[in-house]
Amino acid sequence: MAYTLPDLLYAPDALEPHMDAETVRIHHDKHHGGYVKKLNAALEGHADLVKQPIEQLIAQAEAIPAHIRTAVLRNGGQHYNHSLYWTIMGPGKGGEPKGALAAAVKKDLGGFDAFKEKFTKAATTQFGSGWAWLYLDNGILKVGSTANHENPLMDTCALNGQPLLVIDVWEHAYYLKYRNLRPDFIAAFSNLINWDAVAENFQKAMA
Numbered sequence: 001m002a003y004t005l006p007d008l009l010y011a012p013d014a015l016e017p018h019m020d021a022e023t024v025r026i027h028h029d030k031h032h033g034g035y036v037k038k039l040n041a042a043l044e045g046h047a048d049l050v051k052q053p054i055e056q057l058i059a060q061a062e063a064i065p066a067h068i069r070t071a072v073l074r075n076g077g078q079h080y081n082h083s084l085y086w087t088i089m090g091p092g093k094g095g096e097p098k099g100a101l102a103a104a105v106k107k108d109l110g111g112f113d114a115f116k117e118k119f120t121k122a123a124t125t126q127f128g129s130g131w132a133w134l135y136l137d138n139g140i141l142k143v144g145s146t147a148n149h150e151n152p153l154m155d156t157c158a159l160n161g162q163p164l165l166v167i168d169v170w171e172h173a174y175y176l177k178y179r180n181l182r183p184d185f186i187a188a189f190s191n192l193i194n195w196d197a198v199a200e201n202f203q204k205a206m207a
């Protein structure tokens with residue numbers, strides 16, 4: 001048993017022109033694939049840990065033996081974050097949330113424009129490598145960012161809750177096409193957000 005790299009739900013060139021095929025290919029196969037390999041290597045001889053869903057594995061730092069904790073949280077966090085990232089994008093997406101999610105965005109964040117502003121700011125101002133999130137904290141939608149591999153599922157993270165939507169702002173996510181222009185990548189990303197998938201994550205998190 002081992003953790004596996006999930007297949008993309010679309011062709012690598014399907015997100016053009018907002019995200020180029022070469023970035024998607026390298027990012028998925030090499031970067032995400034590399035985290036999965038390193039995660040499995042760190043967990044060799046720990047079959048009890050490997051049988052947990054990735055969400056559970058990374059949630060409690062103290063439950064991971066100290067000598068492999070850093071490697072498991074880093075690579076396991078990256079495995080979880082990227083797995084979510086691929087599923088909340090799609091070709092011909094973008095637009096705005098509908099239904100219950102739209103209502104919650106209005107109630108908790110002040111509406112879609114306010115969400116967009118908060119999310120863009122979180123992604124733009126994250127210093128160095130990291131992620132920006134829309135997540136559910138005790139039934140309340142929140143926006144925030146994390147450094148490196150961290151995510152709101154981890155009890156070691158400053159944010160707490162269930163991740164719904166994420167953008168990768170590591171340079172490997174955009175540098176081939178956007179070079180140093182992270183804000184241009186973040187703006188283009190809004191054309192890729194699969195709000196139906198985010199709404200599904202919202203429903204599950206509310207249940």
Ligand code: MN3
Nearest residue numbers: 031168170173
């Ligand atoms: Mn990445």
